[in-house]
Amino acid sequence: MSQWCLSCFLLLLSLCLPVWPYPNGKVTQSCTSLEPYHHSQGQSSPSPYLLQANASSFSPGDHVEVTLSGQVFKGFLLQARDPTQSVPSAVGSFSLTDPRSTQLLTCNKHQGSAVSHTSKSHKSLVRVIWRVPNVAPAQVQFFVTVVSHYDKYWVKVPGPIITLHGVTPRPPVPTPSSAPTPKPTSSVLPGPFSSEGCGLSKSCLLDPPGCDPSHHPDCFYLSATTQGPPEQQVLFELSGPSKGYIAFALSWDTWMGDDDVYLCLNEYGRVSVEAAILRGRTPPKESTQVRRLLRQPQQITDGIIQCRFSRPVKPTNQDSDRFDLEQEYFLFVANGPAYQGSIGKHSQQPLVSEGRVRLTGTPITLRGSRGPTLLKVHGALMLLAWMLTGSIGTFIASFYKNEWASHTLCGQKIWFQVHRGLMMLTVALTAVGFCLPFVYRRGWSTPAGVHPYLGCCVLALSLLQPITACARPPPDSPRLLYLTHPHTYYPQSSAAATVDTLSIFTAVSSHSVHLSNYTICILHYSNLLDFQSAPGQLCKSHPSLVLPVVVLGNLGLLSALLSSVTQL
Structure with a gap:
């Protein structure tokens, strides 16, 4: 477990290292x-x-x-x-x-x-x-x-x-x-920004939804106000907790690349506003518009970066790489480390508006998400498979073989039909959930670290389980002991469950998932529960009581986790 976490940490650390600006003199x-x-x-x-x-x-x-x-x-x-x-x-x-x-x-x-x-x-x-x-x-x-x-x-x-x-x-x-370059003048904002007027006089993107940067230090805030005459400028206000930089981008889609980016960069306690063009998924390239932004005061206080600036609605001929603000765009908000003016990889998944917006149009309060829908569904399916259907199916096969021995369903014992149905559903949920990240990433995701590899192991072990079950001989066969062993003791050895647990925690530790500490504690607690040892004696004496407790307990933990996933 620790080795996998260390590998993930080293990989993420290598991705976050900043790049020195032109040390080779190619200027x-x-x-x-x-x-x-x-x-x-x-x-x-x-x-x-x-x-x-x-x-x-x-x-x-x-x-x-x-x-x-x-x-x-x-x-x-x-x-x-x-x-x-x-x-x-x-x-x-x-x-x-x-x-x-x-x-x-x-x-x-x-x-x-x-x-x-x-x-x-x-x-x-x-x-x-x-x-x-x-x-x-x-x-x-x-x-x-x-x-x-x-x-x-x-x-x-x-x-x-x-x-x-x-x-x-x-x-x-x-x-x-x-002429000599003048010393920078001190520009300090009178106070923190406020979300008052969002949706009325200015368009805003807030994270968490409904937060106010004047009262909530963890609030990420972006606003755009159209100014005249006649509506020739757009005033931007950007605020959020960061030690390095906070930035927003105008994008045609929800993918990073070919975006119009504006950065508020903390440089030795001073905040500068920079404009850049993002080509692909590499650090942004400086643009000539860096010097043409109409700057207003900016500051950094208690780890909160704030900056205010304006730019023309229509890009000039000299700044043709800037986007026309009369068009509709997705809005990105990201934050991350910076070192000597070079920005590093964002420390968490960027906040992306739920739809395109025209900043010069009617003011609106936007909602955003840091978790792409396909990845949310991926996480929900995996949690459903391994915290509910898989665990309950394994529990029934372990302790309830003799409880409904005289009852059958479709020609088979009830415990077997329930076990088989739940485990086949687990395999189906795992297979569908496995495919979704590859659909979203359009291929293999190298920045995800060991998580995709663990996912491949989980899918392979899941598919192996029904194969070994099909090879199981009749109960009176002398080969039963040998051919039953790989299937029967597979769940009790928790091979797939162990790998899946590692996969879940490597996903939680990545920047793509930003779960609260409360949710992570629930996840730890759910994986500490072991219903296959101590409850064994209890199942024999009170079988009708233990099963509902196990099902309801897993449902409660699963509901809390799914609620956090939907809020990403």
């Missing part, structure tokens, strides 16, 4: 802005790094050595640009002096027009060679972004300006991007 998405996507502001203090060139002038075809030095740093991005142009564009190309620690990048289809790091190893000195193009501008200035730590970096540090021989230099054109 071509930053070619224009020279800004890293680190979910934090760059430093506004003077840069401790020095960018130098070994020449003050150049001619076409010349080679100029460029040196970056200073304190220890982990990453950088270096370019040569024409400072007289308002639209930044790379000039010339570079060659490397140390290919192990530096690499060339292709920016705007210009091969070798930028240089970056190859790993996050510590560096204090970088030398590269800049090659002057045949057609060169009158002036060239070098710019570099240097990353000391993940949340400490300097953006677009200006270097020396070198000029073309025989040309009078012109003053560079000042650009907002060349």
